[in-house]
Amino acid sequence: MHRKLVKTPHRLWIRMAALVRKRFGVLSMRESVEDLRYWFETPLGQALLQEEQEALDDGLQCVFGYHLLQLGISGKLNLTASSRISHHFILHPRLEENPKLGALADFNHLPLASESIDAVVLHHSLDYSQSPHHLLREVGRTIIPRGHIIIIGFNPLSLWGICASLARIVTSKPRWRFQYLRLGRLLDWLKLVDMEPIAVYKGFFRPPLAQESAIKHLHWLEPWGKRLHLPWGGFYMVVARKDHIPLMPIRPKWQRYRPLRGLAVTRILGPAPSANIGMRSWLLR
Numbered sequence: 541m542h543r544k545l546v547k548t549p550h551r552l553w554i555r556m557a558a559l560v561r562k563r564f565g566v567l568s569m570r571e572s573v574e575d576l577r578y579w580f581e582t583p584l585g586q587a588l589l590q591e592e593q594e595a596l597d598d599g600l601q602c603v604f605g606y607h608l609l610q611l612g613i614s615g616k617l618n619l620t621a622s623s624r625i626s627h628h629f630i631l632h633p634r635l636e637e638n639p640k641l642g643a644l645a646d647f648n649h650l651p652l653a654s655e656s657i658d659a660v661v662l663h664h665s666l667d668y669s670q671s672p673h674h675l676l677r678e679v680g681r682t683i684i685p686r687g688h689i690i691i692i693g694f695n696p697l698s699l700w701g702i703c704a705s706l707a708r709i710v711t712s713k714p715r716w717r718f719q720y721l722r723l724g725r726l727l728d729w730l731k732l733v734d735m736e737p738i739a740v741y742k743g744f745f746r747p748p749l750a751q752e753s754a755i756k757h758l759h760w761l762e763p764w765g766k767r768l769h770l771p772w773g774g775f776y777m778v779v780a781r782k783d784h785i786p787l788m789p790i791r792p793k794w795q796r797y798r799p800l801r802g803l804a805v806t807r808i809l810g811p812a813p814s815a816n817i818g819m820r821s822w823l824l825r
Contacts, residue, residue: 565670565717569613569647572668572714573634576613579715583752589617591743591762592692592775596661597622599739599779603688605658611679612663615641620661647675652682659688666726667693667718673729680733683782689735691778696720699747700774723776735780742766742773 566572579585600623608628610620615632618640629642631650645651647665660679666672683689695701707716727737745765746758765773 566668566719567714567717568670569633569668572717573613573615573632575714576664576668577616577636580614580617582750583755584748584750587746587755588744588775592663592777593619595741595743595777596620596690596692599690599741599777600624602739602779603659603690605684605687607657608659608661609652609657609682610640610661610663611647611665612661613665613668614663617663619663623659625658648678650678650682654681655684657682657687658684659690662689662691662693664692664694664718666691666721668714669719672719672721676729677733680735680782685782685784687782689780689782691726691780693721693726693776694718695742695773695776696722698772698774700744703748723778726778730778730780734782734784736783737778737780739779741777741779742769742771742775743777744774745770745772746774748774 580589596619600620603623603625605625606627608620608623608625610618610628610630612619612630612632615630615634615636616638618630618638620628628640630638630640631643631645631647632641633644633646635641635644643651647669648671660683662675662679666675669675679689694704696704701720704716704718707713723740730737743762743766745761746755749755749758764770
């Protein structure tokens, strides 16, 4: 009887937590993709993409290599057109009309060899992933040493984060049900996967209003927010470099010992004389 009394509150707590996650938690990637593919075409989505594209174009100027991968929540967007890397492609869990779409793939299990990609762009992929830490580790596995990763995510400590929290209570649309991944927490995760942040950008200092006229009227907040480096930007972008350096094994030059010829030597006494004359004189003693 005592065991039942102890287990009942625990089971009730598990069920309540499951109901909360079902109503307010992050949905699966496929459900989020279906909703956000149309949301990015709205005036608010276009305004956000414009600010993110400007920051991304600036961050891609210091990224070089041969292969650039884009993992974004929308497979229709091509955000890496300004990159100097010749080969850039997109992996996405859903088939979209995009010539840069290379293959359909699950973000948690990328079909790429380890240390084969020079740079990866994560466009809100961590925000709408149910296991963002696992996704970050999987991306870190594919990047070569001294390669780069560019992460774009929503800033929960901003007007955007506050409005998203209120909208999550009112509506159940996937666009507002993203991970509240703070910038400080993301920087800690990057250190765990041997990534060193080298630049941090913030943008979209306007409130997330749906009216197109209000979005254009408040555009004057953007240059002031960037100039004053205000911390409440709606999104952040982190450029990180993989500091894991591969070690090249060096074979040690062992001293060569040779047994004496013609004698049954069971123990190595030392290095054999280099001159044959010296060997003969030593044997005749």
